[in-house]
Amino acid sequence: MSKIIALFNQAGGVAKTTLTMNLGYHLSTRQHRVLLVDIDPQASLTSFMGIEPSELETTIYDALVPKDDEQFVLPIDKNLHGMDLLPSNIELANAEQQLIEDVFASVGRLSVESFRTHRLPLLNLPEDILSALRSGQIEYTKAKAIARVKDEETRKQLLEEAIGNSLSLSQIRELIKELKPAKQQEELRTRFDTTYKQAKKAKKLWSDAKKRKQLESLLAKLEKLIAEEK
Ligand SMILES: Nc1ncnc2c1ncn2[C@@H]1O[C@H](COP(=O)(O)OP(=O)(O)OP(=O)(O)O)[C@@H](O)[C@H]1O
Numbered sequence: 001m002s003k004i005i006a007l008f009n010q011a012g013g014v015a016k017t018t019l020t021m022n023l024g025y026h027l028s029t030r031q032h033r034v035l036l037v038d039i040d041p042q043a044s045l046t047s048f049m050g051i052e053p054s055e056l057e058t059t060i061y062d063a064l065v066p067k068d069d070e071q072f073v074l075p076i077d078k079n080l081h082g083m084d085l086l087p088s089n090i091e092l093a094n095a096e097q098q099l100i101e102d103v104f105a106s107v108g109r110l111s112v113e114s115f116r117t118h119r120l121p122l123l124n125l126p127e128d129i130l131s132a133l134r135s136g137q138i139e140y141t142k143a144k145a146i147a148r149v150k151d152e153e154t155r156k157q158l159l160e161e162a163i164g165n166s167l168s169l170s171q172i173r174e175l176i177k178e179l180k181p182a183k184q185q186e187e188l189r190t191r192f193d194t195t196y197k198q199a200k201k202a203k204k205l206w207s208d209a210k211k212r213k214q215l216e217s218l219l220a221k222l223e224k225l226i227a228e229e230k
């Protein structure tokens with residue numbers, strides 16, 4: 001009976017390929033028949049075995065991407081240092097793309113394109129929102145809406161309120177709309193304070209008769225506005 005040994009480690013450059021080749025070699029010297037399968041577009045195993053990947057016409061790619069050719073035979077190089085090799089080259093990267101698309105198509109609810117444009121950007125969400133999203137406390141459409149609030153403190157409060165009160169997306173949008181006037185008000189107040197301070201210091205505004213007249217008229221308008229409140 002045949003055995004499949006797969007070597008994997010999420011870290012790069014930690015000798016996965018070197019170990020695959022050496023393990024294969026030692027198994028073959030112990031009278032096991034060994035087929036090395038290079039399933040990496042980087043094709044290091046193929047190169048390590050002395051084959052130039054770019055010169056290959058058929059590789060594992062052809063086995064993974066279905067073709068109509070019924071005569072297709074796996075492109076195995078026989079008896080390299082006592083082992084057989086199913087080689088790879090960079091073309092396999094296309095197969096990976098194709099395989100991903102097939103998985104999305106089989107799941108059916110989401111296309112690769114929609115995943116790329118709608119779901120992937122979620123990874124750029126602020127950390128607090130991302131963790132709420134990952135723990136399932138909030139849906140991604142709501143998370144995206146809340147993430148648009150720039151002020152960190154306001155955003156946190158909104159997130160808490162959205163989760164705590166199970167707010168709907170439209171309720172969240174309403175709250176965000178209300179935030180905008182509050183911000184504009186704040187900006188106008190700051191502008192008013194700055195202008196007031198500058199006006200007090202601007203000497204010509206008080207000494208120049210023409211300017212003083214203009215100031216008087218502006219002040220009268222302001223007084224009228226304030227009087228309307230009472
Ligand atoms: N025991 C070792 N001592 C020193 N160098 C080593 C040893 N094992 C492997 N190497 C070297 O480390 C480098 C990376 O090895 P290898 O390609 O096997 O890693 P890998 O995990 O397959 O990398 P990748 O993630 O890129 O596929 C190679 O240049 C290899 O020659």
Ligand SMILES: [Mg+2]
Pocket residue numbers: 016017018040044
């Ligand atoms: Mg490798």
